Amino acid sequence: MSAAPSSTPVVSHLKGLDYSVVQQCMHCGMCLPTCPTYDATKLERHSPRGRIALMRAIADDRLEPTKTFADEMYFCLGCLACMTACPAGVNYAELFEHARAEVESRQLLTSPKRTFIRGFTVKWLFMDHRRLTAVGRAMRLYQELGIQDLVRGSGVMKLFPKRLRELEAMTPKVQSQFSNELIARVTPATGAKRFTVAVLTGCAQDLIFSDVNRDTVEVLAMNGCEVHTPPDQPCCGSLHAHNGEWALAQQLARRMIDVLPPERYDAIITNAGGCGSHLKHYHKLLEGDPAYAERAALWDRKLKDIHEFLVPAGIVSPPPAEGPKVRVTYHESCHLSHGQKVVTQPRQLLNAIPGIELVELPEATWCCGSAGIYNLTQPEMAGQLLERKVKHIRSTGARVVATANPGCLLQVINGCQSAGVSVRVAHPVTLLAEAYRAEAPKAVAAVPA
Amino acid sequence: MSLSHSVIERLRSILGSDHVLTAREDLISYSFDGTAALQQLPGVVVLARSTADVVAVLKLATETKTPVVTRGSGTGLSGGSLPSADCIVLCLVKLDRILEVDAANLTLMTESGVTTIQIAEAAAAAGLFYPPDPGSMKISTIGGNVAENSGGLRGLKYGITRNYVMGLEVVLPDGEVLWTGNKCVKDVAGYSLRDLFIGSEGTLGVITRVLLKLLPKPAAKKTLVATYDQMDRAAQTVSDIIAAKIIPCTLEFLDRTTVRCVEDFAKVGLPVDCEAVLLMETDGHPAAVAEEASLMEALARRNGAIEVRVARDEAEANRLAAARRSAFSALARVAPTTILEDATVPRSELARMIRFVEGIARKYSLRIGTFGHMGDGNLHPTFLTDERNKEEMARVHHAFQEIFDEAIRLGGTITGEHGIGVAKKDFLPKFAGDASMRVMRELRRALDPQGILNPGKMFD
Numbered sequence A: 001m002s003a004a005p006s007s008t009p010v011v012s013h014l015k016g017l018d019y020s021v022v023q024q025c026m027h028c029g030m031c032l033p034t035c036p037t038y039d040a041t042k043l044e045r046h047s048p049r050g051r052i053a054l055m056r057a058i059a060d061d062r063l064e065p066t067k068t069f070a071d072e073m074y075f076c077l078g079c080l081a082c083m084t085a086c087p088a089g090v091n092y093a094e095l096f097e098h099a100r101a102e103v104e105s106r107q108l109l110t111s112p113k114r115t116f117i118r119g120f121t122v123k124w125l126f127m128d129h130r131r132l133t134a135v136g137r138a139m140r141l142y143q144e145l146g147i148q149d150l151v152r153g154s155g156v157m158k159l160f161p162k163r164l165r166e167l168e169a170m171t172p173k174v175q176s177q178f179s180n181e182l183i184a185r186v187t188p189a190t191g192a193k194r195f196t197v198a199v200l201t202g203c204a205q206d207l208i209f210s211d212v213n214r215d216t217v218e219v220l221a222m223n224g225c226e227v228h229t230p231p232d233q234p235c236c237g238s239l240h241a242h243n244g245e246w247a248l249a250q251q252l253a254r255r256m257i258d259v260l261p262p263e264r265y266d267a268i269i270t271n272a273g274g275c276g277s278h279l280k281h282y283h284k285l286l287e288g289d290p291a292y293a294e295r296a297a298l299w300d301r302k303l304k305d306i307h308e309f310l311v312p313a314g315i316v317s318p319p320p321a322e323g324p325k326v327r328v329t330y331h332e333s334c335h336l337s338h339g340q341k342v343v344t345q346p347r348q349l350l351n352a353i354p355g356i357e358l359v360e361l362p363e364a365t366w367c368c369g370s371a372g373i374y375n376l377t378q379p380e381m382a383g384q385l386l387e388r389k390v391k392h393i394r395s396t397g398a399r400v401v402a403t404a405n406p407g408c409l410l411q412v413i414n415g416c417q418s419a420g421v422s423v424r425v426a427h428p429v430t431l432l433a434e435a436y437r438a439e440a441p442k443a444v445a446a447v448p449a
Numbered sequence B: 001m002s003l004s005h006s007v008i009e010r011l012r013s014i015l016g017s018d019h020v021l022t023a024r025e026d027l028i029s030y031s032f033d034g035t036a037a038l039q040q041l042p043g044v045v046v047l048a049r050s051t052a053d054v055v056a057v058l059k060l061a062t063e064t065k066t067p068v069v070t071r072g073s074g075t076g077l078s079g080g081s082l083p084s085a086d087c088i089v090l091c092l093v094k095l096d097r098i099l100e101v102d103a104a105n106l107t108l109m110t111e112s113g114v115t116t117i118q119i120a121e122a123a124a125a126a127g128l129f130y131p132p133d134p135g136s137m138k139i140s141t142i143g144g145n146v147a148e149n150s151g152g153l154r155g156l157k158y159g160i161t162r163n164y165v166m167g168l169e170v171v172l173p174d175g176e177v178l179w180t181g182n183k184c185v186k187d188v189a190g191y192s193l194r195d196l197f198i199g200s201e202g203t204l205g206v207i208t209r210v211l212l213k214l215l216p217k218p219a220a221k222k223t224l225v226a227t228y229d230q231m232d233r234a235a236q237t238v239s240d241i242i243a244a245k246i247i248p249c250t251l252e253f254l255d256r257t258t259v260r261c262v263e264d265f266a267k268v269g270l271p272v273d274c275e276a277v278l279l280m281e282t283d284g285h286p287a288a289v290a291e292e293a294s295l296m297e298a299l300a301r302r303n304g305a306i307e308v309r310v311a312r313d314e315a316e317a318n319r320l321a322a323a324r325r326s327a328f329s330a331l332a333r334v335a336p337t338t339i340l341e342d343a344t345v346p347r348s349e350l351a352r353m354i355r356f357v358e359g360i361a362r363k364y365s366l367r368i369g370t371f372g373h374m375g376d377g378n379l380h381p382t383f384l385t386d387e388r389n390k391e392e393m394a395r396v397h398h399a400f401q402e403i404f405d406e407a408i409r410l411g412g413t414i415t416g417e418h419g420i421g422v423a424k425k426d427f428l429p430k431f432a433g434d435a436s437m438r439v440m441r442e443l444r445r446a447l448d449p450q451g452i453l454n455p456g457k458m459f460d
């Protein structure tokens, strides 16, 4: 986890990028109104068009990569709303990852604190599932033994700076059981088998939302899938790629392909929007590696978001529900809607559940501020976005918010809780699983305390 | 020479340092507008939040003879808000309040940095209608629309921005604030100064407030899409519709290349295997709309349309219009540099002009995609090129020259809606003639004797 020695030659990721990608932006400005950071500041530098202009200036040698540039690349949420808006087809995702890689390879933002946090999370914790599980167990213990309540109740936290206090409040509630404790390695199809699929259990997902993984497996089994969930799955590497750690992301992708050989399954299923958006691009990541390039391409073709897989396959209808319908609204994970363009399928899935009345959330595609670890690195902007999201949630009168990404789930839970909006936040697949179990959809429940 | 420190310091004390940007990263972000292949770093960028801010900045600029380039959202297509060296870029996007919607007088008063779509939405919320809808309406500012006298998809029936401006608050270069116009439908007191500032491209004053005329919302509308295997047939349909004394609100045209790019982006089910698509819309009283729509459909079929599709509902109609608005940017999918033309001819000459442009593209071996406001005689042949290829860029330049000459010969104009800016500056004297040039120069000198506002734009 030590930083690269300064003698290594600096690779310019932006200059190495195919120039047609850099040049694609024709600076029409059509993306500006959809960019949350531009909307909040009205400054071009904080807009997609401005950011691309800076990247291009570096590629053209008109700008030295500076700390200001680096800060800008980390002020960007990476929400990719600009990609959906851009008629010219600019590949902002690729530009953005290269720009952050440029920042990291030039060590433009090194500070002891940042090096420590990144070293701990990106380079150590999320590189090995066992470490993550171990930390998870420790956190579980901390929460179960009541130490957390003790610490919170004691007022000790008041001694810490405000930022740290907020962080502590954000510590997610670790699940009492992880995926491998909840799910068999192979779950047979209920009824006739139509597909053999693998489910990615994810890292953060597994730790804090392992029940979503269990629900995913149940729902797939109900829909004729034999479901494989191999243990010791690595992190998918999206955190690393989005944070400029290219080589680590490649390493994790290779390991993933080894653990889940794509030729064995009809589909490889992910239920986390953010991971899926990265997982579908392993070929791009490994195209220079002759040993993996071809399998990575096959991997990309097999990889499906759960909604994207289920809806065209035809969803088995749950039993009819009794009692009044529960009002549900749907918040779109950025990387599911902008990154993967999976927009209608989650709504179709929700509409297939008998006990639900689906109402549209105003600005459903506007980022909630979670954005990977953005809520930790840019709390102010993230807080503004969350407030806006919660305001819209409140306006729908919904009692359940469905959203399909662990980061969004956590963020929205935290936001609603601190604003005193009593809604349940759940993955769409969880709602479907409950319907199969013939439970009436829970209205208000289990918001982590 | 660079902008002096003392000017920047004084700007900071007037506006607060958060609103004065000097970092190289900021200057780069404001070094261009929507026009291809133009770029120049400014000296400083400032953000005004009130008319008083604008007054103070202009007073300082006059005193120190510093050039000022006014900027809205920087979507202009003639280089109007392209900075000049060492200038102050005066950005107005923070003048972002709609001040009044007056349903009794059908007017709307707004600050000039509000976006066009926000105005359309505010009008709609009061059951009213603001018709001008440039392709960039999601982000262009109303100040920019007035300064460029922008058109849109509804020009044929509803006219352009000029037809909706009832009053303006303008800050003159020396900092004096001028108000022209009012809520009266009729007003002939003195010269129409308002009309002088409309289309002035930031050269005569800085517009800070706009009083707009609104209309009652049309009760019904119908949108049709017709496809053709020949461009001529689409053009003939347009002529026939106008000859039949129908004034639809929209008659938009897309050629094969443009349709493919637009469909690739917007996925609204446009037919990609055809030579031309006409997007037609009629609005007004439901009975009239029904009658006009069926007549338009019949005329399209008579001219050999392969298919005529009617939008099912308002949502589909809006999706089609939004797709059309993305045309220019969508063309950038197939080429690194897209340079679009704006020559406009009297409607009767349209078919001839289309053929001429096709011939020019062949003559200079250039790729083009053409779309535009066919009902207004305003087409946008867009060259799909690469600014790094100097030799090809030279051919593009020659092609332009010939297109302009032909447009003038046919009784048309060198720009229908994008303005002169720097892109068409060289062509203006020939088009306008000596007398007009002299009057324009004298007018500009009278209002801006030191020449600090948008120097080098429109004419020298």
Ligand SMILES: Cc1cc2nc3c(=O)[nH]c(=O)nc-3n(C[C@H](O)[C@H](O)[C@H](O)COP(=O)(O)OP(=O)(O)OC[C@H]3O[C@@H](n4cnc5c(N)ncnc54)[C@H](O)[C@@H]3O)c2cc1C
Binding pocket: A027, A028, A029, A030, B033, B034, B069, B070, B071, B072, B073, B074, B075, B076, B077, B079, B080, B081, B092, B112, B133, B134, B135, B136, B139, B140, B141, B142, B143, B144, B145, B146, B147, B148, B149, B150, B151, B152, B153, B201, B202, B203, B205, B206, B207, B208, B325, B328, B329, B417, B418, B454
């Ligand atoms: C994708 C796309 C589609 C477009 N479609 C159309 C279309 O259909 N019809 C059309 O007519 N145009 C169109 N345009 C061109 C452009 O959007 C318009 O000219 C628009 O009015 C510019 O607004 P803006 O706020 O971006 O102004 P800017 O580009 O910032 O400025 C334009 C000019 O106005 C001046 N200016 C701006 N604000 C003020 C002010 N408050 N006071 C004084 N001067 C000012 C500037 O100095 C400059 O000369 C399109 C552009 C794009 C990129």
Ligand code: SF4
Binding pocket: A024, A025, A026, A027, A028, A029, A030, A031, A032, A048, A049, A052, A082, A085, A086, A087, A088, A089, A090, B329, B332
């Ligand atoms: S990213 Fe796309 S929408 Fe944004 S300015 Fe560039 S070309 Fe236009």
Ligand code: SF4
Binding pocket: A034, A035, A036, A037, A038, A046, A047, A048, A051, A075, A076, A077, A078, A079, A080, A081, A082, A083, A092
């Ligand atoms: S990724 Fe999101 S925050 Fe970043 S430029 Fe695009 S729209 Fe803005």
